[in-house]
Amino acid sequence: MSDIRNVIVIGSGPAGYTAALYTARAQLKPLVFGGAIFVGGALTTTTEVENFPGFPEGIDGPVLMENMRAQAEKFGAEMIDDDIVAVDLTGDIKTVTDTAGTVHRAHAVIVATGSGYRKLGLPNEDALSGRGVSWCATCDGFFFRDRDIVVVGGGDTAMEEATFLTRFARSVTVVHRRSTLRASQVMQNRAFSDDKISFAFDSEIAEIKEKDSKLSGVLLRDVFTGETRDLDVTGLFIAIGHDPRTELFKGQLDLDSTGYLKVAAPSTRTSLPGVFGAGDVVDHTYRQAITAAASGCQAALDAERYLAALA
Numbered sequence: 001m002s003d004i005r006n007v008i009v010i011g012s013g014p015a016g017y018t019a020a021l022y023t024a025r026a027q028l029k030p031l032v033f034g035g036a037i038f039v040g041g042a043l044t045t046t047t048e049v050e051n052f053p054g055f056p057e058g059i060d061g062p063v064l065m066e067n068m069r070a071q072a073e074k075f076g077a078e079m080i081d082d083d084i085v086a087v088d089l090t091g092d093i094k095t096v097t098d099t100a101g102t103v104h105r106a107h108a109v110i111v112a113t114g115s116g117y118r119k120l121g122l123p124n125e126d127a128l129s130g131r132g133v134s135w136c137a138t139c140d141g142f143f144f145r146d147r148d149i150v151v152v153g154g155g156d157t158a159m160e161e162a163t164f165l166t167r168f169a170r171s172v173t174v175v176h177r178r179s180t181l182r183a184s185q186v187m188q189n190r191a192f193s194d195d196k197i198s199f200a201f202d203s204e205i206a207e208i209k210e211k212d213s214k215l216s217g218v219l220l221r222d223v224f225t226g227e228t229r230d231l232d233v234t235g236l237f238i239a240i241g242h243d244p245r246t247e248l249f250k251g252q253l254d255l256d257s258t259g260y261l262k263v264a265a266p267s268t269r270t271s272l273p274g275v276f277g278a279g280d281v282v283d284h285t286y287r288q289a290i291t292a293a294a295s296g297c298q299a300a301l302d303a304e305r306y307l308a309a310l311a
């Protein structure tokens, strides 16, 4: 059985690394589980990040995450790039189990497991992420000035993304599998009244086309007739939802109806003492690197105070 750590952080995105940095500088010697294959989190799947403060020229996503990791390690954070496959967070001593079956113990746990964007499941989709394919208009819209773009989805998020993208794009085509939208009436009205937005109903993306490692177009398919047509676009925004990574915590921590981890805002306290939540696993509203990092800081400060009260 391992020693009892002060704090274990689960996740190595901006939330996890920031929580690691703050708890390390507070001399708490955090142990960080960064995941087996997704070390560095969502930003490692993109190229240029232009909206993280402090980098006027922008910074490559994977480089930003390597820097965050190095900064936390410099102050004593210990990193293990493995998945946690089981947790018991109910007692005063929390346990987390890695893929080798080793049980790690701590007085406090910070959950920063993020959330995953739903994908279309098409070849090229991942390879062209940050090269024409995006899941975040706030993050990437600026790169698509005067371009023709397609947005996939029929809910509020898709309408919001499409409307936002008209600030930059020459045209936005919303592709939706059904003949009516799921979005609220007000969001629909806004999109319908925008001259730059057109709609391809009863349609789906059949193929993502690539040229010179960039998105060069999509093939649309009518879901009823099977008929296909080319759409000449250089941007594809996928807005069909996201899933928080909370499977591990079901039955122990309170989750909301969509599976997000509930915290007692404005704190990061979850429903169990000594367990804190940070980043996109908690937040279905802002979902940015800076907001994830900020809540990682808050979780670290909450954990510090919790541990100080135990002493």
Ligand code: FAD
Residues within 6 Å of the ligand: 010, 011, 012, 013, 014, 015, 016, 033, 034, 035, 036, 037, 038, 039, 040, 041, 042, 043, 045, 046, 048, 049, 050, 051, 052, 082, 083, 084, 085, 112, 113, 114, 115, 117, 129, 130, 134, 135, 136, 139, 140, 245, 248, 278, 279, 280, 281, 287, 288, 289, 290, 292, 293
């Ligand atoms: P994540 O970054 O998702 O990290 C979650 C971490 O948890 C990962 O390290 C994963 O390995 C780990 N994990 C999950 N489950 C386990 C487990 N069981 N055991 C161990 N570890 C686990 N935001 C911006 O501000 N600017 C941008 O330009 C921008 N561009 C983006 C481009 C793309 C393609 C994507 C997908 C997102 C982009 N975002 C951008 C959003 C930003 O990346 C996220 O808001 C941010 O990464 C969320 O941070 P997080 O730490 O909460 O989670």
